[in-house]
Amino acid sequence: MSDRGVRIQITGIVQGVGFRPFVYNLARQYGITGWVSNNATGVTIAAEGNPAALTGFVKDITRQAPPLAAIDSLTVKECRLQGYTDFQIRASVAGSVKTVLISPDVATCPRCREELLNPADRRYRYPFINCTDCGPRFTIIKDIPYDRPLTTMRNFAMCPACQAEYDNPADRRFHAQPNACPDCGPVYRLLDKAGTPVEAGQDVFDLAREQIAAGRILAIKGIGGYHLAVNARDQSAVARLRARKVREDKPFAVMAGSLAICKSQCAVSAVEEQLLTSPARPIVLLTKNEGYNLADSIAPGNPCLGVMLPYAPAHILLLAPANMWVMTSGNVSDEPIAYQDEDALARLGAIADYFLVHNREIYCRADDSVVRVVFNKPYYLRRSRGYVPAPVSLARELPSVLAVGGELKNTFCLTRGRQAFLSAHIGDLENMPTYQSYVAAIAHLQKLLAIEPQVVACDQHPEYLSTKFAQETGLPIVSVQHHHAHIAAVMAEHQLTGPVIGLAFDGTGYGPDGALWGGEFLVADLREYRRAGHLAYLPLPGGAQAVRQPWRIAVCLLKELYGESFLDHALPLTAQLPANWQLVVTAAEKKINTPRASGAGRLFDAAAALLGIRQSIHYEGQAAIELEMAAQGRVGRILAYDLTAVAGTWILDFKPVFAGLCQAMEQGAAVPQLAADFHTTLAAAACELTRKISKATGIKEIVLSGGVFQNMTLLTQVIRMLAQHKLVPYLHRQTPPNDGGLALGQAVIAGERSR
Structure with a gap:
């Protein structure tokens, strides 16, 4: 049977993942001649051989692709035989149309980790060890095709040993663009806050660990930016970090030196373990277990802890398996993460005592991703390093x-x-x-x-x-x-085209009627929507001030429920009101700087304030988070609410719910039980309204989105109630709610x- 010639074009994540050497070795295995090359759209293969070999070759490209590869398309076209005598890896071809997919940054692979910790290996303790299966990608790429001159490794000429690996198709570092070693690659240094190198004649990572052990704050330059690190067991160090970073209550993330030490502090399911150890290495929100003994101020009062495992070689060198360090974004609260050295020294100098820096440029910053598991699948709260730009x-x-x-x-x-x-x-x-x-x-x-x-x-x-x-x-x-x-x-x-019924629950979003929306029941497709229902409007006295000070919303509710006599009611809020409460109520009644809001987030704020849980917040969603924490582990009851149709639009009014909460408090009901009642009532009311819209429209597909659906108590109850009524819920699985x-x-x- 005579030979055939084909041209194969592959698109997807096929550059920087060892794809060309994989194709090279596969071609040799099948006796195929020709070549493989990167280009601006992906990978091109010219292949010649007998038809059976070509068929097997093409099938195995898909079946045996490298672990980090993601093939989007593979096309095969017949072409004339060129008489190739061997199979080669050709240089990348620049092109005007760039449609190649770029790999996200990938955690250190097991083989590189083994070499990193092997005293006999030439890369022993080298903090930039990598291969085609791991290492930085997106954060170092300046342009494509993904070749070393177009990355931030361009200034590091490879030594003969590294160049030999880079040139050898049989080596796993063949065309690994960040390839380097202690003789030719980037290096770490330890600086004081003035930027002066700390020279102590010892290993820089040992020295950095000593600073952490002494209770100092360390700024660490990593893959996508700087982290601020302290010992997670050192209460005073964590408190200093909070004060300097201006982060009063919001939880910190922690890096665990090993999966075993992580499990000593938190419950870890099989799916959570898969996420923790995946190439993306996100922060995973886990439930603290009975053995939890880290500093209280890391995640104060919170049953969950955000944990990640080491994903860069430097992390492996810094953290012993029994270590747990706070590892939070290198920034002052509300600013972007620092990733350039001069900027980091300037912005973090008032926070960090020492800086562990390296001389490889980060071209594109990328904060850590945050994910939790919901119904045994990932639910992303922040999608960044490890996932972008897939x-x-x-x-x-x-x-x-x-x-x-x-x-x-x-x-x-x-x-x-x-x-x-x-x-x-x-x-x-x-x-x-x-x-x-x-x-x-x-x-x-x-x-x-x-x-x-x-x-x-x-x-x-x-x-x-x-x-x-x-x-x-x-x-x-x-x-x-x-x-x-x-x-x-x-x-x-x-990949739904609609129509669907959408429950969009968040704090604030601009409404076409000039009000602030956020408790919305929409009938929608990908072009248009209709507002089929919404939460009743609440006044926001002071606008954004009412979001930061939930007592403002709650006191207006009390005035509306009980009139001038509301102070006679023995409620937590009435004992906690600030001196200016009367001005706030008067402004609301006169509609001075008092926008109307239907946001579900504002219901949570009002409930938290009424129950005495939180009257003012220090970070977004704090009142709602603490209300959910209060409700943990309790079965809620359904309180009375109003659901009425006005001009064809359903209005869900929670004022009767707030009246019920106040009455129950005066009768001595426990606040945690009332917090649970609030959650269950909102879930039941949302489900009832959804069912009414479904009955009227025939739509069974229900979509849930918005920041309020980061509340696991509400989300799980809503999904279960919808499923009980044969409605099909859809929630975020690739992007944040x-x-x-x-x-x-x-x-x-x-x-x-x-x-």
């Missing part, structure tokens, strides 16, 4: 869109064909450093993916900085309602409207 696959091809996201927990999104690329976590666009980071990240990802957007999508809120950025692009603008975008994000993940997933929804809505 795309979300869409139901159909769309025009190229830039979706600029929201104001809080911002990410942006770019689309190309049937792929949506969500950015790494940017943060809250309420200060200039974060906004500057945001603008630079958009430009970089557009360049990297070679996407020229045809349209820009933004939130309807006219004052969001992201909206103003969209207006400055000069592109046609598609303005997308905040909660419609939330629902569309889940639809995009599950909070505003970190908003841009995906904006992108698909704008794309569909622009088709």
Whole structure:
């Protein structure tokens, strides 16, 4: 049988993952001649051989692909025989159209870890050890194709030993772009806060560990930016970090030196263990167990702890298996994570006592990802390092869109064909450093993916900085309602086209009626939506002040429920009111700086204040989080609520619920039980209203999104109740339910409207 010639084109995550040497060795195994090369769209293979060998070769490319590869498409075309006599790996081909997918940053693989800790290995204790199965990718890439001159490794010329590995197709470091060793690669140094090297004639990692043991705060430059680290068992060190970082109550994440020490502190399920040890190495929210003995102020009063395992070689060298360190983002609260050395010394100098730095540039910052397990599957609260820039696959091809996201927990999104690329976590666009980071990240990802957007999508809120950025692009603008975008994000993940019933529960989103929405029941597809129901409006006296001080909402509720006599009721709130409460009530009654809000988050704030749990907050969602913590482990009762139809729209009024809570408190009911009652009542009411809309429309697909659905007590109850009534719930599985997933929804809505 005569030989055939084929040209194979492969797209997906196929660069920087050992794909070419894999193809090279597979071709030799099958007796195939030809070549393989990277290009701007992926990988091209020219292959010649007998038909049976070619068939097996093509099948095994898919079946045996390297662990980090993700093949999106593989096409085979017949071509003329060229008479190749061997199989070669050719140099990368630059191209004008760049559609190759870029690998996220990947945790140290088992083989590199083994070498790192082997005294006989030439890379023993070398903190930049990597191979084609692991190491930095997205954070060091300046442009594609992914070759060393286009990464931040370009300044490090390989020594003969590293070059030999790099050139050898049989070696697992063949074309591993960050390949290096102690003789030719980057190095770590320990600096004091003035930037002066600490010279002590000993291993820099031993020296750094000594600082942690002495209770000092260490700033550590890693893969995607700086961390601030202290010993997680040192109460005074954790307290100092809180004070210096200006982070009063919000929980810190912890890095555990081993899975075993993690399990000594927290319960770890099989799925949680898979996430902890996965190549992405996210922070995983775990439940503390009875053996928990870390500093109380790490996650004060919280039954959960965010834990990650070492993902960079430096972490392995720093943390002994029994160590647990606080490992929090290197920033002052609300600012972006520091990733450039001079900026880190300037911004973190008032926080850190010492700096462990290296001389490999981080080109693109990436904060740690945060995930928890819900119904035995991952549920992302922040999607960043380890996952970005892997795309979300869409139901159909769309025009190229830039979706600029929201104001809080911002990410942006770019689309190309049937792929949506969500950015790494940017943060809250309420200060200039974060906004500057945001603008630079958009430009970089557009360049990297070679996407020229045809349209820009933004939130309807006219004052969001992201909206103003969209207006400055000069592109046609598609303005997308905040909660419609939330629902569309889940639809995009599950490739639903609708219509669906969407429950969008969050704190605040701009409504077309000028009010602040956030407790929405929408009938929606990927183009339009109808507001079928919503939570009754509550007054927000002082606007944003009422979000920071939930007592403002609660005192107005009490005045509405009981009139002038509300002070006669023996309630926690009436004993805790500040001196200016009368001014707040008067302003609300006169509607002075008192917007109306239907946000589910505001219900939680009001309940927490009424129950005496939290009157003012220090971080977003604190009152709701503490209300949920109070309810843990209790079975709630369903309290009375009002559900009425007004001009064809259902209104869910929780004032009777608040009256019931107050009455029960006066009768001596326990606050934790009432917190549980609140959760169960909201779940039951949401389910009843959803069923009414489903009965009227015939729609059975129910989509849940919005930051309030980070509340596991509410989420699990709603899903179980919906399932009991034969309704099919969908929730986020690839992007966050909070505003970190908003841009995906904006992108698909704008794309569909622009088709």
